[in-house]
Amino acid sequence: MQVxxxxxxxxLDRFQLHDEQDPGQPGAGEIRVRVRASSLNYHDYLIASGAWPAADGRIPLSDAGGVVEAVGAGVSEFAVGDHVLSCFFPRWQDGPPTVSDFAEVPGDGWDGYARELVVCPASWFTRAPQGYSHAEAATLTTAGLTAWRALVVNGGLKAGDSVLVLGSGGVSIFALQFAKAMGATVLATSSSDAKLASMRELGADHCINYRQTPEWGAAVRELTGGRGVDHVIEVGGPGTLAQSISAVRTGGHIALIGxxxxxxxxxPTTQLMAKQARLQGLIVGSRREQxxxxxxxxxxxxxxxxxxxxxxADIGAAFRHQESGAHLGKICLEF
Incomplete structure (x- = not known):
């Protein structure tokens, strides 16, 4: 298999393509998956660029979409031919968060899915959505589940809520889509008018160019009649958090994910306290949430x-495209 x-x-010039031994047949409780696609995330970029150290020879990438080729004894959830997607935290199956680092994340602490075949416990994968291509499925492991957990699991999103998404990366676009599908109003920021036009086509109700409007928190409040938004998908971190606190309503929810x-x-702790807002950090989610x-x-x-x-084989070019910031949504590898 290729790895x-x-x-x-x-x-990004340190990737090497190898022909390696087939992993063989699954044992009890395991499945053999032919990986057909993956997608890139900012976490993957940190590993690939060397900004986040990883073991020498690490197989990168946390996301995988593929097809089950064989099942081991005792596996009843999957059958040969099922389309599946990987889990970001393979051992966090259900319940409250049990992890606070990346030591057991594929592509970081463990070898990931930039390879054609993998044999692993069946619980490390879930079924893919019906009718999805393998590339579409591979977008969900990290970005899709992060947006879902931020809005639905942690945020309790409901019809009539308002959601602010920052930028046009994978998590923000998924958040826009989930929010619109569930009856929310969506406000979006970007430095690109072209990207904002695309986000409007995806359903964004209000768009703000943050380069033209540096105080975009105030602009969000104005667009919401002075109230502020119920939820903020905060992907920027320290450089954007003050404006996100300005944008959120009193008693609102900021999901800190980037x-x-x-x-x-x-x-700005005084402002956050005055807003009585909930600032909650999160990293992806559990298998049950997926x-x-x-x-x-x-x-x-x-x-x-x-x-x-x-x-x-073009993984380096894919990461350079991600590095350029020119993308909207997800960048995928197809095997």
Whole structure:
């Protein structure tokens, strides 16, 4: 099988394509999956670029969409031919969060899915949505589930709510789509008028160019009649958090899911306290939440937005496209 390995210390020119031994047949409780697609996330970029150290020779990528080729003894949830997608935290099956690092995340602490075949416990995968391509399924593991957990699981999103999404990356686009499908009003920010036009086509009700409107928190309040939004999908981190606090309603919810502007910074604590808002950090979600998300997708018919597709051997070019910031939605690899 073909495998991509990243040579330490990382860097987008440090990927090597290898022909390696077939992993063989599954044992008890395991499945054999032929991986057909993956998608890129900011976490994957940190690993690939060397900004986040990984073991020498690590197989990157956390997301996988593929087809079950064999099942081991005792496996009843899957059958040969089933289309499946991977779980970001393979051992977080259900219940409250049990993880606070990436030590057991494929593509980081463990080898990931930039390879054609994998044999692993059946519980490391879930079924894919009905009718999804493998690339579409692969967009859900990280970005889709993060948006779902932020809005539905943690946020309790309901029809009539208002949601602010920052930027046009995978999580923000999924959040826009989930919010619209569930009857919410969506406000979106970007530095690109072209991307804002695309987000409006996806259903965004109000769009703000944050370069033209640096105080976009005040603009959000004005667009909501002075109230502010119920939910903020905060992907920027310290560089955008103050404006997100300005934008959220009193008693609202800010889902802190990204660090695009840095890993540490000042928090306007007085303003957050005065707003009595809930600022909640999160990292993706559990297998149970992924199962629930797939069920919802089957019901509402949501389809991911895929910006570009690359071959496995072109993984470096795919990450350079991500690095450019030119994409809207997800970047996928198809094997």
């Amino acid at each position: 991509i390995r990243l040579q330490a210390p990382g860097g 660090v695009l502007t840095g890993h540490a910074g000042e928090v 199962v629930d998300m797939v069920r919802a997708i089957d019901a509402i018919g949501l389809r991911p937005v895929i910006d570009r597709r690359f071959a496995l």
